[in-house]
Amino acid sequence: xxxxxxxxxxxxxxxxxxxxxxxxxxxxxxxxxxxxxxxxxxxxxxxxxxxxxxxxxxxxxxxxxxxxxxxxxxxxxxxxxxxxxxxxxxxxxxxxxxxxxxxxxxxxxxxxxxxxxxxxxxxxxxxxxxxxxxxxxxxxxxxxxxxxxxxxxxxxxxxxxxxxxxxxxxxxxxxxxxxxxxxxxxxxxxxxxxxxxxxxxxxxxxxxxxxxxxxxxxxxxxxxxxxxxxxxxxxxxxxxxxxxxxxxxxxxxxxxxxxxxxxxxxxxxxxxxxxxxxxxxxxxxxxxxxxxxxxxxxxxxxxxxxxxxxxxxxxxxxxxxxxxxxxxxxxxxxxxxxxxxxxxxxxxxxxxxxxxxxxxxxxxxxxxxxxxxxxxxxxxxxxxxxxxxxxxxxxxxxxxxxxxxxxxxxxxxxxxxxxxxxxxxxxxxxxxxxxxxxxxxxxxxxxxxxxxxxxxxxxxxxxxxxxxxxxxxxxxxxxxxxxxxxxxxxxxxxxxxxxxxxxxxxxxxxxxxxxxxxxxxxxxxxxxxxxxxxxxxxxxxxxxxxxxxxxxxxxxxxxxxxxxxxxxxxxxxxxxxxxxxxxxxxxx
Amino acid sequence: xxxxxxxxxxxxxxxxxxxxxxxxxxxxxxxxxxxxxxxxxxxxxxxxxxxxxxxxxxxxxxxxxxxxxxxxxxxxxxxxxxxxxxxxxxxxxxxxxxx
Numbered sequence: 001x002x003x004x005x006x007x008x009x010x011x012x013x014x015x016x017x018x019x020x021x022x023x024x025x026x027x028x029x030x031x032x033x034x035x036x037x038x039x040x041x042x043x044x045x046x047x048x049x050x051x052x053x054x055x056x057x058x059x060x061x062x063x064x065x066x067x068x069x070x071x072x073x074x075x076x077x078x079x080x081x082x083x084x085x086x087x088x089x090x091x092x093x094x095x096x097x098x099x100x101x102x103x104x105x106x107x108x109x110x111x112x113x114x115x116x117x118x119x120x121x122x123x124x125x126x127x128x129x130x131x132x133x134x135x136x137x138x139x140x141x142x143x144x145x146x147x148x149x150x151x152x153x154x155x156x157x158x159x160x161x162x163x164x165x166x167x168x169x170x171x172x173x174x175x176x177x178x179x180x181x182x183x184x185x186x187x188x189x190x191x192x193x194x195x196x197x198x199x200x201x202x203x204x205x206x207x208x209x210x211x212x213x214x215x216x217x218x219x220x221x222x223x224x225x226x227x228x229x230x231x232x233x234x235x236x237x238x239x240x241x242x243x244x245x246x247x248x249x250x251x252x253x254x255x256x257x258x259x260x261x262x263x264x265x266x267x268x269x270x271x272x273x274x275x276x277x278x279x280x281x282x283x284x285x286x287x288x289x290x291x292x293x294x295x296x297x298x299x300x301x302x303x304x305x306x307x308x309x310x311x312x313x314x315x316x317x318x319x320x321x322x323x324x325x326x327x328x329x330x331x332x333x334x335x336x337x338x339x340x341x342x343x344x345x346x347x348x349x350x351x352x353x354x355x356x357x358x359x360x361x362x363x364x365x366x367x368x369x370x371x372x373x374x375x376x377x378x379x380x381x382x383x384x385x386x387x388x389x390x391x392x393x394x395x396x397x398x399x400x401x402x403x404x405x406x407x408x409x410x411x412x413x414x415x416x417x418x419x420x421x422x423x424x425x426x427x428x429x430x431x432x433x434x435x436x437x438x439x440x441x442x443x444x445x446x447x448x449x450x451x452x453x454x455x456x457x458x459x460x461x462x463x464x465x466x467x468x469x470x471x472x473x474x475x476x477x478x479x480x481x482x483x484x485x486x487x488x489x490x491x492x493x494x495x496x497x498x499x500x501x502x503x504x505x506x507x508x509x510x511x512x513x514x515x516x517x518x519x520x521x522x523x524x525x526x527x528x529x530x531x532x533x534x535x536x537x538x539x540x541x542x543x544x545x546x547x548x549x550x551x552x553x554x555x556x557x558x559x560x561x562x563x564x565x566x567x568x569x570x571x572x573x574x575x576x577x578x579x580x581x582x583x584x585x586x587x588x
Numbered sequence: 589x590x591x592x593x594x595x596x597x598x599x600x601x602x603x604x605x606x607x608x609x610x611x612x613x614x615x616x617x618x619x620x621x622x623x624x625x626x627x628x629x630x631x632x633x634x635x636x637x638x639x640x641x642x643x644x645x646x647x648x649x650x651x652x653x654x655x656x657x658x659x660x661x662x663x664x665x666x667x668x669x670x671x672x673x674x675x676x677x678x679x680x681x682x683x684x685x686x687x
Binding site for chain 2: 157171181
């Protein structure tokens with residue numbers, strides 16, 4: 001018997017291999033490097049990996065090295081190169097936020113020891129020893145590798161495995177916040193359970209589609225749909241399962257409920273990473289499955305997708321208006337933007353002229369515009385702090401623009417881009433997705449989308465008004481004072497503290513549920529401060545005072561690059577549009 | 589062999605898993621229900637593999653097993669850390685984040 005070894009296109013797959021190797025090396029670094037050197041070594045290794053992978057991607061892209069690779073399981077085509085570059089650039093930007101240590105008084109924003117119970121002696125010892133989890137870098141790289149593979153998968157089984165590779169590290173890093181650890185752990189649990197459920201649905205869909213086509217290959221699935229010889233039920237159940245899994249990751253409406261909780265609870269740097277990179281990978285995979293694999297069923301899924309787009313835009317925008325917390329509002333805004341992207345997906349239009357974006361091109365452009373602005377917005381959220389950490393309540397931000405015009409200006413640029421105001425990249429992106437939905441014959445969807453984007457603009461502009469024109473309100477000092485006294489006796493059973501909880505709720509009506517956690521966290525933070533402040537370079541903020549923390553160069557660099565991307569792609573969208581125009585058709 | 593029997597069994601297992609996930613309150617039980625759903629998928633994959641006379645469905649079920657094992661590692665780590673904090677693994681108790 002003769003066995004032919006499979007041939008792999010190593011050169012073409014090199015960006016994937018480099019990111020994966022970098023992540024594995026990171027695990028090795030954890031084992032062999034002394035504790036004090038780990039953080040700088042990991043940072044260096046991570047950014048070196050991203051740089052090399054980026055260079056390889058760009059060189060492969062400019063050489064036009066496209067093709068179905070690895071026996072049909074990885075499709076490296078122009079949309080893939082576009083997505084890979086976007087993932088590497090935005091991933092690097094969000095990883096810059098991971099490196100921030102100056103804001104927290106010389107330690108990272110991740111838990112000192114994830115295994116220690118919050119508020120316990122173990123945790124206190126870990127804080128005193130200033131231990132850090134530098135594992136977050138390899139975890140982020142593994143996740144990034146999963147995203148790159150997910151967006152490029154030409155095969156449903158590879159797509160499932162990539163989905164898990166991208167999700168599993170994210171579940172962990174979500175639960176690793178240094179402050180508000182209860183919220184962070186809860187975010188990790190919710191994300192994990194719901195994510196596992198969604199991937200089980202995805203897998204059931206994959207199994208049904210395999211039963212229909214007799215192959216996991218997306219191209220073979222397309223051929224089987226054209227032949228149409230199998231039971232339609234298998235196909236429809238399969239399509240439903242696969243769409244549930246993908247729409248969960250995209251955060252489209254019936255499957256969106258994890259988004260606000262996870263985005264709020266996770267460390268903000270991780271939220272930035274999820275909001276930009278996970279969204280890019282998930283939407284790219286959604287496009288590939290629906291256009292390459294299920295393209296023959298277009299007439300069946302388009303009306304459903306249109307309905308989901310309307311629901312996603314409407315629910316995201318309406319709930320965002322009611323939010324009082326900036327991080328949570330940005331999470332709902334991420335849902336709204338998923339809706340805008342789904343309008344382009346619904347259109348399924350091909351490029352009809354030289355200057356006309358197809359649905360794929362328009363969505364890819366939208367992803368870059370949205371990703372850049374959201375990394376920047378979350379970076380600003382990490383900077384606005386009171387003495388206990390991030391102050392993300394909208395009330396705390398009132399009048400901040402007068403004291404810190406540059407930072408508030410940067411945040412306003414991101415909000416304007418989200419709202420789709422001309423001269424920002426968000427405007428060009430919105431116009432192109434609506435255009436592609438229009439040319440796909442969904443004029444009514446465009447009308448609904450425009451109306452809902454006006455609704456969405458309201459809450460983005462409200463933030464700008466709050467930043468620049470609202471009077472700063474004095475915060476309820478009772479909460480902080482109370483937390484100071486309650487500090488020592490806060491046990492693990494935070495859910496049952498009736499007396500203290502009542503005071504906190506009386507002081508801050510409307511944030512009842514969160515105040516317990518905040519209070520606990522205040523207590524933990526004040527305990528921490530006794531050990532940390534002596535060496536910290538933290539600005540001396542008063543009890544209820546909100547200001548801009550003194551951050552390292554990395555966070556400011558991330559904000560600056562995000563502003564630059566948002567403005568440049570708004571003023572001179574030509575080059576990026578040209579790339580998106582070329583990347584308008586998937587290779588089958 | 590009649591594949592439809594196996595497919596019906598797979599669908600039943602999947603449904604039991606999905607319903608169990610929604611009605612049970614303990615995070616570990618909910619997670620076990622997800623594992624049941626993954627194994628229902630495995631059964632379907634192997635059945636289709638047999639029906640088509642191809643091997644890739646069976647290979648796929650190995651991939652799924654490995655992925656499920658990795659998921660257990662991550663999931664139990666998160667659930668145990670929550671349990672140690674709150675002395676409860678009930679998903680109803682994890683209710684600080686809402687609206």
